[in-house]
Amino acid sequence: MQKLFTTLVGLLWLLSFGTIAQNFTLKGQIINQATQLPIEGAIVRTTPNGYAITNSLGEFSISKLTSAEVQVQVSHIGYQKYEAKVKTNQTLKIALPVAMVQLDEVEVHPENAHQQQTISSIDLQLRPINNSQEVLRSVPGLFIGQHAGGGKAEQIFLRGFDLDHGTDIRLTVDGMPVNMVSHAHGQGYADLHFVIPELIERVDFKKGPYYADKGNFTTAGWVDFRTRNVLDKNFVKVEAGQFNTYRAVGAFNLLGQKAKERNESMYVGGEYSYSDSYFDSPQHFRRVNAVTKYNRQFSSKSQLTLTASTFWSKWNHSGQIPDRAVDAGQISFYGAIDDTEGGETSRTNLNAQLVTQLGNGVLKNQLFYSNYNFLLFSNFTFFKEDPVNGDQIKQHENRNLWGGNTSYSLEHGNGASSNIGIDYRQDFVNNLELSRTVNRTFVSDSLKYGKVMEQNLGFYYDYTMRLSERLTANVGLRYDMFWNRYNNFLSDSSKYTLKANASILSPKFNLYYTPNNRLQLYLNTGKGFHSNDTRVVVATQGREILPAAYGSDLGVVWKPFSKLLLNMSAWYLWLDQEFVYVGDEAVVEPSGKTRRMGLDFSLRYQITDWLYADMDWNIAKPRALGVNELQAFLPLAPTRTSTGGLNVRTQNGWSGSLRYRYMADRPANDDNTIIAKGYFVNDMQVNYQYKAYNFGLSIQNLANVRWKETQFATESQLKNETEPVNEIHFTAGTPFFAKLSVGISF
Structure with a gap:
């Protein structure tokens, strides 16, 4: 007992x-x-x-x-x-x-596996962004092409998509949307030139439609750029390069030490750029950027950030030129058929974000507003439609958009967490116009002219749980509703508003298995979508206006040894029927169902303490479904791409990189009888930091190869031709282009 x-x-x-x-x-x-x-x-x-x-x-x-x-x-x-x-x-x-980043300190861990940003965090530390194009190129596998003198948004390619200017990729800056719905030039048009590259602190990205908090346009993936909340040092930098190229940029703290002691800061930044560029006709490209940002930590439990920015740009451009005109010696490789093309655009933003500790969770509230203006003159077909005056077109709009995001994130313990949120956006687009013009002045024919009002309300919830010490699961659900309104000013009944509504439900499911701190296997699955232009929506009475995208990734993150990090994935993406509004022609085209599958491979290797290597290799097989296999090619969709290079960062002030980008030949039409030629281009950068001074040299196209940056299979007719010809039209890529920079921080 x-x-x-x-x-x-x-x-x-x-x-x-x-x-x-x-x-x-x-x-x-x-x-x-x-x-x-x-x-x-x-x-x-x-x-x-x-x-x-x-x-x-x-x-x-x-x-x-x-x-x-x-x-x-x-x-x-x-x-x-x-x-x-x-x-x-x-x-x-x-x-x-x-x-400095040391790859042997980087671990693959099960904690918060769904939100890890390992690759982007490493890249931004080793390859700081120094120009507006590098903003997007920081995403592995993403290619861009400029074909309008530097002022127009870049054409984007990713995972077997010709994304045009943003149709199937969601872009945000500090949580504020960049993509423009029902845009004068194309759905999802995303112009990032209002961002000053030196003020970017972080680039977060993921590929695929696997994240419940990411809504419209998240099919191929999403990218969120985070700008600095606090400026650690004032800086001024000036640049000068070939082709009459100049740039000045600077940022300055506005509050003193006492403000810093009470966790308050405010800075202002500005940028001015000018270039005639390398084309035969000077581009006279000008861009002005200004931003101010205020940050206040009221306590460890609350933080307020206010941002105001404005941007203006104006340019001429040479457009896309036909192969036959260059081959015949009619124009040079850098020439133009119609050098009266050009444009002007501006955007002013207000963005307010409040992050607050609420109970055991974090409440985030955001409000944003943008005033946006766009004017573009282009000529793609030359004299096909109008043999006398030419085929120049004008695309124009004035827009106000506003909205907000609210989310609440909660830690439940034992590795479990949840996130619930609501997004809202409303666009008012006035003077939405497509007209035929002559020399930018005379309007010969109005093709489309009206007003759009579009609203999007989205709800989402996702839950992450630790099923075991090594296995993590994430489930999510998103529901979006759209309201579309269009007034056609060219109609006799212009006061009559055409309306259509639609909604879509998007489930997500993701698994992560992490047996140790060197290996993680993952399975991502989900449904996403992109909205269609309001002019399409009302024309089809709301039918099939939110085409679904179903995707899956099966991948691995692996550190075979301490200095090497690998990321590999096999992916699949299936898109439902959609209608596409062709902004250049004011017509609606059904695109049918499509399927894309491929392999992505990324490598990050620290060769020595000061030398790093990286490589991204991407293979895709994009095809149309329900058509003859011989006519199932998707025009301009990339099939093989690769980027990589060597990056140097020493303790005695030297840094730099030698990089390459490669895009293979790809079909330019649906039967692969017209080929868009591939290219291989090298860039180089060298920087030296001496005390507060920084000296830099950057060279684009180091080997001075002749390459075509953007290409299209277009049917056009020249002045002396009696019949139109369908062939490659292109914008020439940058030749050897050197630029020097001097900066000081204080």
Whole structure:
């Protein structure tokens, strides 16, 4: 009996000890040592048995610890690792200094697997963005092409898509939408030139429609650019290069040290660019950017960010020229058939974001407004439609858009978390016009002229759970509703409003298996969509206006040894029937069902402490469904692409890179009888930092190859021709182009 009593007492004591041991907790906040701003996504581990990931306010909480004293380790790509022994049941504040990326410190971890941004975090540290084109090229596998003198939004290619100017990729800046719905030139038109590259702090991206908080246009993927909340140093930089190219950029803190002590900051930045470019007809390209940003941390529980920016650009361009005119010597490789093409655009933005700790979760609220104007003159067919005056067209619009995002993220413990949110956007597009013009002045024929009002309301919820120590699952659901209105000013009944509504439900499911800190297997699945132009929507009475995209990725993230990181995935994407509004012709074309499948491969390798190598290789097989196999090719869809290079960053001030980009030949029409020729181009950059000064040399197209940046199979007719000809029309790529820069920070 006594033995039984002793045993029971012992068990009770053990249970009591176990209960007491579970009461140890550790809380804290991780901040950037230089800016004093919170660091989101830092990994916090305790030995024994604890881990957490910092939220948007840099905070973490680890409970159920089994010891009153633990070893704490904090890590984040681009920051110096922190390690210390601390007492539990207290709140820490840890400041991490910025440090050079060391690949042996990068781990593959199961915590927050669905939101990891390993590749983008490494790339941005090693390859800082120095011009507007590099903003988009930072996404592995993404290619861009400019064919309007530098002022028009770039044409985008990704995962077997010719995305035009953004139809199947969602682009945002600080959470504010960049894509323009029902745009004068094309659906999803995304002009990022209002972003000053030197002020970009982070580039987040993912491929595929697998994220519940990403709505319209998220089929091939999404990219979110985050600009600096705080300017650690003032800076001024001037650049000068060939082809009468100049640029000046600078940013300055507006508040003093006392404001910094109360966690308040404000800066202003500006940029001016000019270039005649390398074409025979000078482009007279001009761009002006200005931005101001205010940030205030009211406490560790709340942060307010206010941004105001404005952008203006004007240019001439040479457009796309036909092969036959160059082959016959009628014009040079850099010439023009109609050099009166050009454009002017502007955008003014207001963006307010408030992040607040609410209970055990984080509440994010955002409001944004943009005033946007667009005017473009183009000529794609020359004299096919009008043999006398030519076929120049004018595309024009004035737009106001506003909206907001609200989300609440909650940590449930044991690796579980949830996120619930609502998005709203409303566009008012006035003077939406497509007209035939002569020399930019005389309007010979009005093809389309009207007004659009479009609304989008979206709800989403996703839940991430740790099924085991190594297996994580994420499930999500999104529901979007659209309301479209169109007034046709060319109709006798212009006061009559055409209307159509639609909605779509998009489920997501993702699995991540992480057996150790060097290997992770993942399966992403989901449904996405992109909306169609309002003029299409009302023309089809709302039928089939939100075509679904069904995708899946099966991949692996692997560190075979400490200095090498690999990411490989096999992917599949199926798109439902859709109607496409061709803005250049004011016609509606059904595109049918399509299927894309392919392989993506990324490599990041630290050869030495100062030398890094990277390579991305992408293979895609895009095809139309329901048609003859010989006519199932998707025009201009990329099939094989690759980018890569060597990046240098030393302790004595030298940095630079030698990079390449390659795009293989691809079909330019649906039966592959016209080929868009591929290219291989090298770029180089060298920088030297001496105290507060920075000197730089950048060279585009180092080998001075002749290449075609954008290509189209177009039926056109020249002035001296009696019949139209269907062949490749192209915009010449940059020849050897050197540019010097000098900067100072203070």
